[in-house]
Amino acid sequence: MLQDDTPPVLPPPRSARELLDMYFLDMRSALVETAAAWDRIERAAGAEEIEADPRLDKLRAALEIIARGRGDRAACILTALSDPPL
């Protein structure tokens, strides 16, 4: 999100451990929902036809960003899901 090395202006008053406790179940749920929806699509008729759909490629790229990103995952995913620059 930041385009330079400026630290957060309004640091979260809670510690990283407290925030993990607060958000772990939400994070878990969002990932499981994504996985389940993907499975659902693959179980349906014509699954092989949409295997190369660019939207799924973008989701694969987003999952890479989640796994390997640091500090700006949301911005990187939104950029990856955007049209290429004009």
Add this chain to the structure above:
Amino acid sequence: MKVIEPHIHMIARTTQDYERMARMHTVACCEPAFWAGYDRTSAQAFYDYFTHITKFEPTRAAQYLIQHYAWICINPKEADNLALAREVIAFIPEFLDKPTVLGIGEIGLNRNTRNEMAVFQEQVELALARNQLIWIHTPHLKDKLNGTRMMLDYLKGRGGVDPERVCFDHAEEHTLGMIRNAGFWAAMTIYPITKNSPGRVVDALEVWGIDHMLVDASGDWGPSDPGTLHDAIFEMRRRGHADARIETVFYNNPCYFLGQCPKFKPAPLLPREKAWAGAARTRRPI
């Protein structure tokens, strides 16, 4: 804690929503002109719509002690029809003089077409000629990044546009940087699925600071809820942020931006230099 809703389409909401908003301490709301969910068939339909949001909605809101304000424009989606857009632009000045109209908005882009851009530019010129505030709609989903950049480049390149008087709405993590670094106000919309969640809005406030930032629910005829604004307030509180900071984001900041129009009546609780002290990212003097 008093709350101002900077962007909501009350024409698409029930009276019960006004009641809920009032119970959640919303004291004012702003309604930018937008797409009705279908393309209007004539300029007259826009005239009627503008009449509705400048006459009927303020009356309906007042029953719940909520001040209702409006922004007037031809919206980006219908702007692709140049002839219709210009017919509408011709009578916009009549509405700019109404007592509750704050400026030109929500102008902007939808699919980033040449016609949309032409109409955006014409309405920017109208706003500048009449010293009006500007409220900008940035496109949805995959079009947002390019569309936001196109409008920023235009405004910066044109010159003579005071970024303090312009707000880019529907900002997300990938567009906040370019908006804020150019000195404009940024608004974040909490809207299920396609825009921000309460959690992401508070993330952005932590990263970018509370200055020049607005939050809205942008409730309309789609899946949306005026209560999400208040969900963001709760999210900020449960993360441990001070109530004074929260009140600045959800009440004082709308007063600072919208109050540049003398018709906007709510007053901030303290000067912005004090409200933003220690929580502002803006490097130039505020």
